[in-house]
Amino acid sequence: MGFHIVKRDSCPLWKKALLYVIAVLAALVLGGVLLLAMGVDPLAYYSRMFTMGMVGNKIAYKAFENYLKVFVPLALTSVALSLAFKMRFWNIGGEGQFIMGSIAAATVALKLGPVLPSAITLILMCLAAMLAAGIYGAFVAVLKVKFGTNETLMTLMLNYVALYVLMFLGDRKADWNFFLQEQSARPVFQSFADLASFPKIMFGKFGLNICVILTFLVGTLVFVYLKYTKHGYEISVVGDSAGTAHYAGMKVNAIVLRTVFLSACLIGLAAAFKVGTAGVLSTAITDDVGWTGIIVAWLSQLNTAVIFVVSALISMLHYGSVAAAATFSKVDSSFANMLQGVILFLVFTAEFFIRFRVVRNKKGGKQ
Amino acid sequence: MEMDKLGVITTFIHNIVVYNIPLLYGTVGEIVVEKSGSLNLGVEGIMAVGAIFGYIVGCYTNSMLVGILTAFAMGALMGLLFAALTVSLQANQNITGLTLTTFGLGMYFFVGNAIKAVRWPIMSDYSSIKNGFADIAIPGLSQIPVVGKGLFSHNILVYLGIVIALCMWYYLNRTTPGLRLRAVGENPGSADSVGINVKRTKYLHICLGCGIMGIGGYYMGLNMSGSFSSACWINGYGWIAVALVIFANWNPIMAILGTFVFGFFNTLRVSGSSLAVAFPETLGWLAAVPTQLYQALPFIITAIVLVVTSVRKREGSGLPAALGLNYFREER
Numbered sequence: 001m002g003f004h005i006v007k008r009d010s011c012p013l014w015k016k017a018l019l020y021v022i023a024v025l026a027a028l029v030l031g032g033v034l035l036l037a038m039g040v041d042p043l044a045y046y047s048r049m050f051t052m053g054m055v056g057n058k059i060a061y062k063a064f065e066n067y068l069k070v071f072v073p074l075a076l077t078s079v080a081l082s083l084a085f086k087m088r089f090w091n092i093g094g095e096g097q098f099i100m101g102s103i104a105a106a107t108v109a110l111k112l113g114p115v116l117p118s119a120i121t122l123i124l125m126c127l128a129a130m131l132a133a134g135i136y137g138a139f140v141a142v143l144k145v146k147f148g149t150n151e152t153l154m155t156l157m158l159n160y161v162a163l164y165v166l167m168f169l170g171d172r173k174a175d176w177n178f179f180l181q182e183q184s185a186r187p188v189f190q191s192f193a194d195l196a197s198f199p200k201i202m203f204g205k206f207g208l209n210i211c212v213i214l215t216f217l218v219g220t221l222v223f224v225y226l227k228y229t230k231h232g233y234e235i236s237v238v239g240d241s242a243g244t245a246h247y248a249g250m251k252v253n254a255i256v257l258r259t260v261f262l263s264a265c266l267i268g269l270a271a272a273f274k275v276g277t278a279g280v281l282s283t284a285i286t287d288d289v290g291w292t293g294i295i296v297a298w299l300s301q302l303n304t305a306v307i308f309v310v311s312a313l314i315s316m317l318h319y320g321s322v323a324a325a326a327t328f329s330k331v332d333s334s335f336a337n338m339l340q341g342v343i344l345f346l347v348f349t350a351e352f353f354i355r356f357r358v359v360r361n362k363k364g365g366k367q
Numbered sequence: 368m369e370m371d372k373l374g375v376i377t378t379f380i381h382n383i384v385v386y387n388i389p390l391l392y393g394t395v396g397e398i399v400v401e402k403s404g405s406l407n408l409g410v411e412g413i414m415a416v417g418a419i420f421g422y423i424v425g426c427y428t429n430s431m432l433v434g435i436l437t438a439f440a441m442g443a444l445m446g447l448l449f450a451a452l453t454v455s456l457q458a459n460q461n462i463t464g465l466t467l468t469t470f471g472l473g474m475y476f477f478v479g480n481a482i483k484a485v486r487w488p489i490m491s492d493y494s495s496i497k498n499g500f501a502d503i504a505i506p507g508l509s510q511i512p513v514v515g516k517g518l519f520s521h522n523i524l525v526y527l528g529i530v531i532a533l534c535m536w537y538y539l540n541r542t543t544p545g546l547r548l549r550a551v552g553e554n555p556g557s558a559d560s561v562g563i564n565v566k567r568t569k570y571l572h573i574c575l576g577c578g579i580m581g582i583g584g585y586y587m588g589l590n591m592s593g594s595f596s597s598a599c600w601i602n603g604y605g606w607i608a609v610a611l612v613i614f615a616n617w618n619p620i621m622a623i624l625g626t627f628v629f630g631f632f633n634t635l636r637v638s639g640s641s642l643a644v645a646f647p648e649t650l651g652w653l654a655a656v657p658t659q660l661y662q663a664l665p666f667i668i669t670a671i672v673l674v675v676t677s678v679r680k681r682e683g684s685g686l687p688a689a690l691g692l693n694y695f696r697e698e699r
Contacts, residue, residue: 038481090461092408149677150408152461157670160603164663172657218670291465292639298462301647330484334476341470345448348458355457 005356016354023346031339040328049336050316051132053323061206067319068208070287072215073098073274075311077293078267079222082302083259086226087239093140093155095292096162097133097264101271102285103166104132106192109275110178121196122276129272130265136162138257145253159290163283166341170283177280193279211239211273216308218266223304235259292318295344314340373513377643379638380517386590386637387630388528389414392583393533393608394615394622399576400446401612402539403569404552404689407449408464410580411605412471414547417442417581418600420477422588431499431523437583442581445471446574454569457693472599479595489592499523500589524586529623531579536619548572552687555694565694580605610669616676617685631664636661 032042047055052067054060077094084091105125113121140158143149169179171187181188189208200207227230234255237245245252267290274285296314300306321336393410400407407413417438425434449467452458480489500522505645508519539545551568552557559565587600611629615621635642636658643654676684 004696069432090460092465102645143674143677149674150686153609154611154670154673156408156606156675157666160666161663161670164659164666169658170661171659291469291588294462295469296466298459330481332477332480334473334480337469337473338477339473341466341473344462344466345452345470347458348463350451351458352456363577 002361004361005358005359008338008355008357011354019350022348023350024343027339027343027346030255031335035331038330040331045324045328045331048324048327049155049320052320053326056125061204063207063323065207067315068212069274069277070219070319071312071315072209072277073270073289074270074286074292074296075308076270076273077267077289077306078216078296078307078311079219079298080263080270081293082297082300082304082307083166083222083226083235083266084263085297086235086302087256087259088116089144089256089260089263090152091137091140091143091155091260092135092152092290092294093158094267094293095286096155096287096290097137097161097267097291098271098274098286099159099162099166100136101129101133101268102275102293103169104268105272105275106179106281107131109192109196113192118196125196126269126272129268129275129299131268133268134265135266141257141260145256158274161243166281166285167283171279178190189281191280195278197279198273198276199365209277211277215273218269219304219308222266226304231255238330259338288333299344299347320363372380372645375547375638377513377517379634379642380514381520382629382638383627383634384518385651387626387633388525389583389586390591390604390608390611390629391528391532391622391626392586393580393605394611394626395528395535396442396576396579396581396583396624397612398615398617398619399535399539399548399606401617401690402548402552402575402687403572403576404555404687404692404694405449405453405569405573406447406460406464406691407467407573407577408461408603408609409445409449409467409471409577410608411601411603412468412475412604413442413445413577413580413607414471414513414584414587414601414608415475415599416445416471417578418584418588420480421581421585422593423478423482423488425496425585426490426493426593429493429495431496434496434585435524435527438581438585439578441576441579442584443574445581446577447570449577450570450573453693454566454573457695460691460693462699468605475490475599475601476655483595485594490589496589510681522589524582524589527582528586531582532619532623535579539619549687552689555689559696565696581607583608607665610665613669613686614665614672617687628668630663632664 028046032046035042035045052063057063064132077098081091081094105128107319108125108128109121112124116124136158137155140149140151140154143154144151169177170189173180173187179189181190198209198211200209201213202208234245234250237248237250238252238255242252245255270289271285274287275281278285292314293311296307296311299314300310317336317340321333321339322332325331325333393414397407397410420441421434421438424437425431425452428434443520445467449463450465453460502520502522503526504516504520509515511519547558547563550563550567551563551565555565558568584601587602587604591600607629611625613623614629615625635653635656639653639656639658639661642650643652676686
């Protein structure tokens with residue numbers, strides 16, 4: 001007696017949703033068991049985590065502003081990555097593209113910030129970051145279409161090249177290095193917060209950073225682009241089968257190049273938002289969004305709308321675990337990373353049951 | 368004075384080996400995994416999990432062997448998770464691997480901080496670990512001037528790493544199970560049709576490879592004398608190992624060579640300045656080279672290797688043809 005698996009033709013939406021919810025709940029229960037074992041009340045911990053320490057907090061609006069600072073780069077990066085993933089182009093290089101975008105944005109802020117009005121500086125920062133990140137990403141796409149270079153490994157390598165370029169800039173005192181503070185003897189990144197900083201729309205004490213609105217706007221545009229334009233259709237055909245796309249007369253190489261460039265450009269935009277909000281570079285500027293974004297995009301099944309929901313939740317997990325660590329000193333904030341892993345593993349399991357059926361082999365049939 | 372200068376060279380060679388053999392573990396482990404057709408980007412996390420459990424259990428039992436076995440077992444368990452998700456549940460390998468890294472690093476800090484809150488084991492308190500990690504000179508060879516002490520006087524894990532690499536080369540290239548493994552990595556459909564159990568082959572070798580990575584993690588923990596801080600012991604070595612697999616062209620013996628090449632740059636980063644002091648005329652310029660260049664070099668070199676091999680589409684590339692693709696029997 002044995003089992004084998006067969007592909008499902010379709011799975012009703014309610015069943016899909018149910019399986020996902022069960023997976024996430026199961027992950028939370030597993031995490032809860034771990035918390036119990038450590039002598040921490042899981043319900044108290046989770047409520048602290050998911051309210052991100054805002055309940056009973058006098059400066060809750062500040063906490064929410066900070067939460068949005070985590071959310072914006074992650075959501076935008078995930079949306080950007082989903083464009084490339086739709087074509088099965090494995091852009092693992094979000095980190096590197098984000099860093100290149102950050103460096104370009106900071107360059108504009110430091111060099112042009114003093115002479116231009118802040119609004120124009122910010123726009124130029126966005127454009128420069130998009131261009132730098134876009135070129136860094138498209139470079140790999142060129143190699144891929146010309147020579148078939150493995151893009152997963154190539155983008156992975158370029159992440160580290162970019163990281164060490166940034167670390168070099170943050171470490172080397174020299175006349176040419178305008179990224180560092182001149183007065184400081186130790187290498188410290190020069191702040192440009194007063195030269196160029198994204199404006200906030202104030203609601204009482206709470207300031208809504210304009211980047212949040214822009215992120216939702218870009219997300220909507222990408223959604224429309226993928227769903228209702230010829231480009232979007234081409235992307236989905238290439239993703240399903242490059243052979244089919246070629247046979248249908250599509251210029252597959254051009255589509256790949258264009259889409260990867262766009263994907264990396266948007267990561268650059270996310271970097272500009274981050275840099276223009278933080279007002280200073282840092283060697284940890286990416287906050288790992290290049291990695292987490294991959295997970296978010298995949299968890300959301302590359303659906304733009306879902307990406308916003310999932311990145312809101314994952315940001316909550318990360319930001320909330322730091323907030324909760326303040327109350328529950330026993331539970332390290334690395335708990336969030338573990339929980340995120342368990343959630344993904346269980347969602348993968350759920351996905352398996354969505355895509356496949358397990359069938360018992362008939363007696364006397366072939367093994 | 369002359370002796371001192373030679374001493375600097377000996378130390379330099381010694382350091383190349385000591386600080387970089389963990390890379391060899393990670394690389395050989397990943398080669399075994401990739402030869403089964405699975406691209407596992409979780410090396411960093413797997414090494415971290417092997418490291419933390421290996422170190423803690425090894426210390427508490429005061430046994431190096433238990434530490435090594437624990438690290439191997441925990442690495443293999445992470446491998447089992449990867450295999451269950453990608454081989455049985457058909458999950459995407461890239462994403463699963465990356466998540467394994469996040470998960471593994473999370474577990475590393477979670478477990479480490481939890482233990483630290485109670486009582487952190489200090490390596491020097493455990494005689495068997497401390498003595499077990501001491502250098503063992505190979506009689507004869509270690510007497511060679513300058514290079515002898517640099518190359519042939521090392522701790523047991525260095526020798527074990529080399530032995531594992533040699534064994535894995537032999538296994539992959541000269542044995543029937545190794546041949547079967549390569550067949551699965553090249554074309555699982557054909558392998559299946561000639562009666563090779565694809566699932567079992569993948570499961571076994573993913574676990575074996577990840578176990579080897581785990582030992583490499585344990586080694587890194589011991590190298591840091593087990594001092595637990597905010598930086599992970601693995602410190603990016605897992606990612607360098609992923610790069611080194613490509614540089615070594617999926618060949619464990621080339622991986623030994625590659626470890627020394629990458630290790631050379633890595634050691635220049637740490638002790639380039641002492642070389643510059645010892646040889647001011649010839650090597651004085653080393654002091655001016657930014658350390659980040661040494662850190663970036665493994666990735667730059669690997670990127671170049673990737674491009675060059677794809678341009679030349681060279682015969683004899685060790686890249687398994689089905690790398691990264693899941694095998695679903697019904698779609699054969």
